[in-house]
Amino acid sequence: MNIDFIIIGAGSSGCVLANRLSENPKNSVLLIEAGGKPSFLSKIPGWYSLLNRSKMDWAFSTEPQKFVNDRKIYIPRGKSLGGSTATNAMAYVRGNSKDYDDWQAQGNRGWNYESVLPYFKKSENNHSFNNEFHGKDGELNVSLRKEYNKSTYQFIEACKENGLKFNEDYNGEKQEGSSFLQFTIDKNIRQSTYEAFLKPISDRTNLTIKTKTFVKRILIENGKAIGVEIYTGKNTSEKIFCNKEVILCAGAIQSPQLLKVSGIGPKEELKKFNIDLIKDLPAVGENLKDHVWTGTSDFSNVNGLNTIIKKTGFVNNLFQYFRKKESLLNHSIIETTSFFKSSEDKEIPDLQFHFSPLHMGNDYKADLYNPFSLPLTNGYTILAILLHPESSGFVGLQSSDSRVPPIIQPNFLSEENDVKRLLIGLKKAMAVLDSPSFDNVRLSKMNWPARNSSDEVLIEHLKKTLETLYHPVGTCRMGNGENSVVNDQLKVHGIENLRIADASIMPDIISGNTNAACIMIGEKAADFILKTN
Numbered sequence: 001m002n003i004d005f006i007i008i009g010a011g012s013s014g015c016v017l018a019n020r021l022s023e024n025p026k027n028s029v030l031l032i033e034a035g036g037k038p039s040f041l042s043k044i045p046g047w048y049s050l051l052n053r054s055k056m057d058w059a060f061s062t063e064p065q066k067f068v069n070d071r072k073i074y075i076p077r078g079k080s081l082g083g084s085t086a087t088n089a090m091a092y093v094r095g096n097s098k099d100y101d102d103w104q105a106q107g108n109r110g111w112n113y114e115s116v117l118p119y120f121k122k123s124e125n126n127h128s129f130n131n132e133f134h135g136k137d138g139e140l141n142v143s144l145r146k147e148y149n150k151s152t153y154q155f156i157e158a159c160k161e162n163g164l165k166f167n168e169d170y171n172g173e174k175q176e177g178s179s180f181l182q183f184t185i186d187k188n189i190r191q192s193t194y195e196a197f198l199k200p201i202s203d204r205t206n207l208t209i210k211t212k213t214f215v216k217r218i219l220i221e222n223g224k225a226i227g228v229e230i231y232t233g234k235n236t237s238e239k240i241f242c243n244k245e246v247i248l249c250a251g252a253i254q255s256p257q258l259l260k261v262s263g264i265g266p267k268e269e270l271k272k273f274n275i276d277l278i279k280d281l282p283a284v285g286e287n288l289k290d291h292v293w294t295g296t297s298d299f300s301n302v303n304g305l306n307t308i309i310k311k312t313g314f315v316n317n318l319f320q321y322f323r324k325k326e327s328l329l330n331h332s333i334i335e336t337t338s339f340f341k342s343s344e345d346k347e348i349p350d351l352q353f354h355f356s357p358l359h360m361g362n363d364y365k366a367d368l369y370n371p372f373s374l375p376l377t378n379g380y381t382i383l384a385i386l387l388h389p390e391s392s393g394f395v396g397l398q399s400s401d402s403r404v405p406p407i408i409q410p411n412f413l414s415e416e417n418d419v420k421r422l423l424i425g426l427k428k429a430m431a432v433l434d435s436p437s438f439d440n441v442r443l444s445k446m447n448w449p450a451r452n453s454s455d456e457v458l459i460e461h462l463k464k465t466l467e468t469l470y471h472p473v474g475t476c477r478m479g480n481g482e483n484s485v486v487n488d489q490l491k492v493h494g495i496e497n498l499r500i501a502d503a504s505i506m507p508d509i510i511s512g513n514t515n516a517a518c519i520m521i522g523e524k525a526a527d528f529i530l531k532t533n
């Protein structure tokens with residue numbers, strides 16, 4: 001095979017890159033993905049919860065979290081063409097314009113909001129908004145729902161009662177306020193990056209897609225990436241070479257792992273695993289940031305997602321889905337979002353809500369990742385999400401074999417300020433649930449936790465319920481200093497022909513869900529590569 005570019009990982013960024021680089025028939029592109037084709041069921045938006053711990057999920061876990069009652073927190077990551085976009089909750093959120101202005105202010109030229117906006121627009125086909133902030137000609141379909149659960153409208157009203165004004169478009173001029181979510185869903189079908197960017201072009205003769213292929217390491221000779229080694233069996237492997245560049249898109253957990261097993265990373269750690277050092281880059285795997293959430297719920301007198309879990313409800317909704325009729329399976333499990341500040345002195349929102357017509361009961365026994373363990377009574381939940389955690393952690397090696405999951409240590413809530421701000425978010429969520437607007441859909445208060453609880457009790461609730469919002473970023477940080485891994489053209493410091501394009505390059509976590517930003521990163525990376533090759 002004569003290959004110009006090798007892309008490792010077919011997730012948010014990898015699929016975009018495969019599409020853009022193979023647009024020119026003169027470029028020969030190889031896309032390598034450890035997972036297979038996404039299951040047909042992943043196309044059904046409401047199948048979301050059943051994809052966790054399936055064969056489309058790496059199903060990682062953190063180390064025991066010292067500040068979260070020593071719990072190991074589950075870290076789902078997509079494993080198929082489409083990567084995490086084939087298993088995610090489909091919310092289309094770009095973050096705050098200041099996030100990107102801050103990236104540029106840290107020395108990353110060409111990454112301020114004005115510079116990244118055209119790349120967000122390039123990939124987008126927004127069915128609901130047509131203005132200077134949105135694209136119409138891109139491959140990625142984005143839309144609002146036509147109708148919502150009754151309790152969702154009450155949530156929007158209750159937020160208004162608590163100072164969170166309605167904002168039609170949080171991806172537009174301003175982010176703050178409460179909004180109906182925009183989704184990567186089109187005609188009731190999930191728009192993974194496989195569906196949007198890869199499937200339509202998979203017959204290009206200059207694009208080879210290798211699925212179920214695990215990259216063992218990146219091959220580097222005389223400071224230049226020359227190809228990759230892939231596993232062909234338990235103890236066998238094969239080398240594949242390329243003429244131009246290797247682009248690492250394995251996500252914030254596995255990109256740093258692959259760099260390290262390839263000899264690029266902190267000298268001492270590599271020595272411990274007898275990995276030959278190619279480049280001492282202490283920042284590889286550091287700066288792990290993630291959004292975390294806690295929740296609070298009430299019982300409801302309107303049908304919601306808990307009802308669908310009943311066998312008859314599920315079968316009925318599945319039947320309706322295939323008849324292209326209204327079905328709870330047509331939609332994501334979350335419906336709305338709010339962005340707000342924990343205190344007035346904050347420049348931009350540092351807290352977010354998601355609202356869902358689903359509840360987990362009040363005994364801490366339900367397993368969120370097993371829908372069949374959820375109660376069969378109706379209710380709704382507000383998730384309070386911390387957008388800018390001060391806590392930060394790392395991804396480390398357990399082995400020099402890239403098939404062994406890495407150590408994931410996010411140090412959740414290790415910074416006191418994170419607990420304080422999440423507590424503010426939880427209290428605000430409780431105030432919203434208590435608002436008169438909910439009176440006509442609230443069956444009874446769930447007291448999960450009791451509304452008049454002390455801070456001590458609320459913090460204990462927060463620790464018992466804490467989960468990630470599945471947005472790990474930052475482990476191959478973009479920048480210029482010792483604390484960075486790639487430069488602002490996404491080239492790995494000190495290594496030629498090797499770039500990284502995925503969530504790992506974010507210098508800091510953005511103020512919102514991360515898929516749209518990863519797609520934008522894929523678009524920008526493709527532009528850099530096409531301009532220089």
Ligand SMILES: Cc1cc2nc3c(=O)[nH]c(=O)nc-3n(C[C@H](O)[C@H](O)[C@H](O)COP(=O)(O)OP(=O)(O)OC[C@H]3O[C@@H](n4cnc5c(N)ncnc54)[C@H](O)[C@@H]3O)c2cc1C
Pocket residue numbers: 008009010011012013014032033034035076077078079080081082083084085087088089090091092093213214215216249250251252254258402469470471472501502503504513514515516518
């Ligand atoms: C359950 C869940 C819900 C989420 N909900 C939302 C949401 O609603 N909205 C939103 O904006 N974001 C959401 N996210 C986050 C968002 O999907 C991710 O931030 C984004 O998809 C990450 O893109 P990426 O390109 O960095 O990595 P990924 O999309 O994870 O892609 C990495 C790919 O690399 C492959 N790979 C890894 N190692 C190797 C190897 N050694 N060899 C070959 N291939 C390899 C993986 O299999 C994977 O396909 C969610 C994520 C999850 C997991």
